[in-house]
Amino acid sequence: MNRFKVCILALSLGFNFAFAGVWLWRPLSANWIAQPNQAILNQNPSSLHRRLEVTQEQWVRLSPLVDAFKMESKEERKKIGALRCKLLDLLAAPVVDKKAVESTQHQLCALILDMKKRTINLLLGEKDVLSEQQYNALIREIRQRTCSEGGHSKKEGSFTRILINDPDFNEY
The missing domain is CATH 1.20.5 (Single alpha-helices involved in coiled-coils or other helix-helix interfaces)
Incomplete structure (x- = not known):
């Protein structure tokens, strides 16, 4: 036993x-x-940039811009998402506090404007590095994914979403 x-x-x-x-x-x-090691990831262009046939030398210059954009946009998108939820909660309340709704709306608009500025700055940075042909191809790709025939926004969304939906956009 x-x-x-x-x-x-x-x-x-x-x-x-x-x-x-x-x-x-x-x-x-x-x-x-x-x-994988982040340094190794940064050596390889994203699939979007591979379609543009970005050279390794160009990618070395673009990589810090893209990485900074990804990090900054990650935080911005979290804040925007939180404010959108807050706005919906305020609107769903039995008694709507119009001042709180307006204040949240202004905060949300300011964050969205800041995100647009970041995106434009990234595109301007890319323009400094890419050839004219590559940059025009980038703009064409963004336009195809974001604009319909009449110039209205498509459901696929913004340049940020294009990068985020890129399989090589290693988010977080």
Whole structure:
């Protein structure tokens, strides 16, 4: 009987150590193995830029602009999303606080304007690096995805969304 208890105890400890080892290994392996080195990622243009046939030299100049844009737009989009939710909550309240709605609306408009400025600055930065042919192809691609025949916005959205939907736009 004593021997049986020792075997059960040893088996239980073995399972506990195995569980703890797997539990610890998963987060470590995700950080060490699954995520490529950011420096390596930055050496390779996104699929959008590959379609534009951006050279490695051009990408070295564009990469810091694109990376900064991605980081800044990530935070901006989070803030914009939060303000949109706040605005909807204010509008859904039994008694609508019109001053709060107006204040939130002004904050939201200011953030959207700031995002538009960031996007334009990125496009101007790209214009400084890309050839005229590449830049015109970039603008054509953006126009195809965002503008309909009458100049109205398409459902696909903004340049930011085009980059975000790019499989190589390694978001967050």
